[in-house]
Amino acid sequence: MQRRTFCKLAGAGVIGAAISPASVQAAETVPLVTTRGHFDIEWGSVVRDDRYGPREYGTNGAVPGIDTGNCAGDLTVFVHGYKTKNGEAPETTSDAAGSLATSGYGGTTIGYTWDADNPLWDWWETTEIARKNGAKLAQFTVDYLDACPDATVRYVGYSLGAQVVLSAARSLSAWGAGRTVDALTLLGAAADDQSASTSGRYGPALGEVVGRVDNYWNEDDGVLNWAYGSAEWDGALGSNGVEGTPPANYRDHDVSYVPDHFSYYDAAEGCIDEVVANW
Template sequence: MLTRGCYNLHTGARLECKGYRLYPRGYFEDLQSPEIAVMIHGMQNDPSDALEKFRIAKRRLRALGYRHPVVGYSYDSDVRGLLLDWRRALRAARVIARGNGAHLARFITDYCREVPGARVRLLAHSLGSELVLAAAGRLARRGVRVESIHMFGASAPADSPGPRGSGPVLSRAVRGRVVNYYAPTDAVLMAAGEQPLGLVGCKGRAFRGYVQRRVRPRDHRFKSYAEVMGSYP
């Protein structure tokens, strides 16, 4: 599943786009599973990088005993100008990620309509956490729920699971748990000069379904976080 080509990679401005596209199309036409997991990658992933993240997710979930289909969500995260002005590039990437929340929410809504009673689980790495939270807002307004959300090295604000953040939305959009794998040693998140959820965890009160797990991955890559994931879901 992809929305590539929907945003300007320099500014984050939205281009002409009709929403998400399914690939390979025949796979989705036959997919009627009562449960699926959707992997959302982070920043600076081109199409081939995104595909590798999905393969990593699928291998790790299979190793942990998860037998339902794993679907990848690929979006315009490979913004330009990171070396010239990383702050501007990060702003553009965030605009793109949050805008893609509408596309992901539409896919989930469509899938649940196509397969009544379907359970959809989300996995999000780094910037993908901001995309997922944006999607949760849309789903909550539509009365659609996902089964769970797992976040790894999340760049979303530390108060996201709380009452002043996305906590109220998550309580309506998630049937089960939101699991946050955070790492105080994550050098990439530290370099951003912020205190995101993936670096410090949630310090205040969070909604009832929130769980956080302190881990020590080798680095910020999704592969490293996947290696320290001990169970799923």
């Protein structure tokens, strides 16, 4: 698929800029891990700013265990999707945290924000940036568990944020981290449907370092069906479920009741009640 064709087909569509309920927490108080500005796209290639190492990350000064010294016993890291701007990440995280709390989750939710707000013609490069963020999220996880060894860590990856959390699992596996992440949840995952299988990019790692993997998919997700049909010539994990044999700890959940790609973590119309119930 040529870039010009992809852009023409895209029109006003976006992947991962969610329409969510009103924020429940002031944006300036939302704990964030950030890698904003770590990657750029130059002439069709992803370039990492040499001021930052491949595992390096920053925070906004409010992350428990890392910044505040107070550990959260149950920590969920929410990773936003494509097209989310830096200034939108706190509100997006707050929306997700509010939906989780409303559904009965009693732990702490923080955000992970990355260089996602690139033009549509840079979709493939943005996907590469998401994958390169895996090592950074993995390093944060290792650091957090070093500071808070009794804590539980969960990942929630929305849309293209799925590639960040899946890549983090792959990095943790490569480092021999063992069972590190209690739960890895995918919402409308913008990843190839075979990538979570035991013969795929991420499947073996998921079986090694994650307690449970839950993929919430919707065959009527028009955004993923368009994006993967037009740009990837493949099926999406978030609209097909897994293709092939998944690891034993993996479960697909058909959430055809979610009305569109932008509502997975909406408190009223999304599937967060089911997510929390399965945790």
